[in-house]
Amino acid sequence: MYSFEFAKPKTIDEAVAALAGEEAQALGGGQTLLPTMKQRLAAPATLVSLNSIPEMIGVCVNDAGHVCIGGATPHAVVAREAAAHYPALAALAGHIGDPAVRNRGTIGGSLANNDPSACYPAAALGSGAVIKTNTRDIAADDYFLGMFETALNEGEIITEVRFPVPQKVNYQKFVQPASRFALVGVFVAKYADGVRVAVTGASSDGVFRWAEAEAALNADFSKAAIDALSPPEGTMISDLHGTDAYRAHLVKVMTGRAVAAA
């Protein structure tokens, strides 16, 4: 790890100001950033911790019935405090990494990083969540732009994420045996205005909506509805943990299991 300055703002405004500095980097839970820095693969001049900003931490339900989660809320808090309002989201948060990861890692950090194997992107896209930043609201459909790519601008901070609560929902994670990240994770959510199927882990473009499955499930919300479908093989990741064909197969299997369990 190289030397760096450390800033610990108490408000969003202070954080925005600190991030305007040269080579400043926002720090959520640091679950990706800190190992990268330890390997000397990242060298920010200043780390701006977002973990001491009270207005960015916590879980609540707004007047529209949406579950609102502060951007700096750790996974363990979501697992605990969202359980009564959005159990599937709480369960997803409660199965990210291990207890140490869940007590440090944050929802904002996960969504800003947009790791192609992370769980939260599937929940946000599958729920049609709104990602609120210090400057604007971004619909999940407009937010995820590819592996490690998002609509966030330089210095923009995720302050809150708002999740509409579906009628039926389930997340199925098939873990990569070593990291326990999602080798394939499928988030299926049925809303009054339609079904959303978000897939993480599988695609080299990062999290995506499986449109054919959504159409089929809109017509018939059952496992049988997707039996005849084939996920798009061409864009799947192929690595030592599974070929693109295996991942495509798992997308279908996990989608079916999510529908059955929803």
Place this chain on the structure above:
Amino acid sequence: MSKFGTSQPVTRLEDTRFLTGKGRYVDDIAPAHALHAFVFRSTAAHGVITALDVSEAREAPGVHLILTAADLAEAGLKNAMKYSPVKNGDGSRPPLPARPILAEGRVRFVGEPVAFVVAETLAEAKDAAELIVLELDDRPAKLDIAPGGEVLHEVAPDNVAYDFAMGDAAATEAALAGAAHVVTHTSHDNRVIVNSMEPRGCYAEPEGERIHLAVNGQGVWGTKGELAKWLGWPEDRVRVTNPDVGGGFGMKGMNYPENLLVAQAARMLGHPVRWMGERTESMLSDNGGRDLIVTTTLGFDAELRLVAFRTDSLSNMGAYPSNFGMNIQSSLYSKVLTGTYDVQTYHFRNRGIYTSTTQIDAYRGAGRPEAIYALERAMDFAARELGVDPLELRRRNFIARAQFPYRSATGELYDVGDFHRVLARAEACADLAGFAERRAASEAEGKLRGLGLCYYIESILGDPSETATIEITQTGAKVYVGTQSNGQGHETVYAQLLHDQTGLPLDSIEIVQGDSDLIAHGGGTGGSRSVTVQGMAMRATAETLITGLTAFLAEDMDRADIAFDAEEGVFRAPGSNVVVTLIEAAGRARAAGRGDLVQVTETQTLPGRSYPNGCHITELEIDRDTGVVRIDRYTVVDDFGNLMNPRLAEGQVHGGVVQGIGQALTEHVVFDAEGQLLTATFMDYGMPRADDTPFIAFYTEAVPSTANPLGMKGCGEAGTVGALAAVANAVQDALWPLGLRQVDMPFTPARVWEMLQHAERIAAE
């Protein structure tokens, strides 16, 4: 026998220390002012060094010293690690390439040490390393375990390290030609990275004219001898210590370049120097394990009794011969080549192959898990091919109880054994009778269920001699041992043994290990040797101690009938109220100038080896949709002879089985075509976790060994030896009905799914 003595399930005395952060591991106890070392390593798998320039790095802030191969030469030090060669089958010597301490002329694997940087802080050492210029003329990597390919060592142009052979090739060929049935099976025993919880580390400090090297090893004397020889010093100028060690598994059983370099740096600088491996660094530079391809040919007569046995294997050496790298898959493998089966006509050939990967050496079991894996896969395969129950085929070929002591084909003298009895117990404990019902239940859920059996035998290795010194102090006893606990619980077992003979409370007994200044000789830990040989030496020492003190008291108190009561730990004279505690007796002897009676040393040599054996039965389910293998039931019946501490023995089995399950299911080493290790962190290398592991039902059927006075059999490696084939045979059993005849570890979900896809293609044809 008291509740704290041998054969009692005493809880581990050392665990309070370990679990409350009071363990003394090498990185905890390095001198605070020690300089920090960082190893600059090759990032290429194979290349000719065209330039190595450390001049800018030498000028970097905080840097005290940088060592390269050229610097070692300038200091008059030989740039070569020691290793133990084998002979070729024809009696000739194989080529013996040098294994450099720091790369010289060429790099041959990713992670090979190139330069050693010593600076005030670790950050400064790393900063300086970034200024080192290493230019390479890249060469292709050599990765397949087969003769030929890109040449790594000019002395071994076909990359064959050695060509080992035992047995009678012509007689075996003739017996196979005349056999009623011949079955051939090939298996790949996959490579593993050892991943001890505590990575390798060491520090060295000058002590006057001497050097003290502290290293987390498996014994101090080999390292001491090698370091003294390398430095050109008499041995008494070198002190080596092993503090608490967080797992060794054979991987820490030998010397490494860093140990020598830390000592040389401390010597040159006149200042302590410390080095601690990081995880990825360890994965790249620790000796790897396994990685061999074995073809086993079995010849049976019409009654399905073995008449001939042939093994032909290719094993990966890595880039260089490591300490025992040439011995593991050749001579050590041969110890249990034919396992528990009665067959005398055999031939065994093993060729070591150089590849541009990290060197491979001992890993828990060191050759014996590999031999049993290939054998038990082949026996299981033969049973299926020949249409006989796998248990029945084994029963027909077991060495019968009446045949003991039995000289095996490869020369081992098995002292005792009752394989039929152990197998029968396992069959009952694992409820094989209920398997068909459980399989039907799995199938009803769309899952495959398989049952796998492995009957293993182990041969205990390591130095057959050991010394113990017992000193009675004013509060209890100190025992100086030549073995080295790496976490197994030696302190507890040794205290139990001494308690049995002296009545001293367990917490008054201090075990001293791992200091070459305090203990003259010892064999360290390895080959499941420790408790058998150290226990025997302790027993003899305690007898000498008690005999000496009894004679002294008899004379001192003028009571010829005085005798020691081991249960109470006191000397008594019958018909009197004379009671002298052991500590009081020692005090009297000391006061009388008889210190020689209070500190006693004995050395003992085992009359023979013990042969732990047993049966592992695995039952597992395979999810046909995902390829996930889940172990449902796991049963072990072991013959460890007399158990010294049943709780610790069972713990050794649990740990060994989980390491076996890890290799079979989750641990997958992957190199890319350029020789880069793709599984160099725990994000990609799958260590087995608690939820990969079933509850392990453990039973014993003891046939006490006649080869040592304790009647015990070493148990440290047995779990691993049995686990590999038990799991793999269960996967084979589950997939056999689909037409799959070749299944190799590791059974990761992706690989099993590929096998299932292959089965669908078979079905479609």
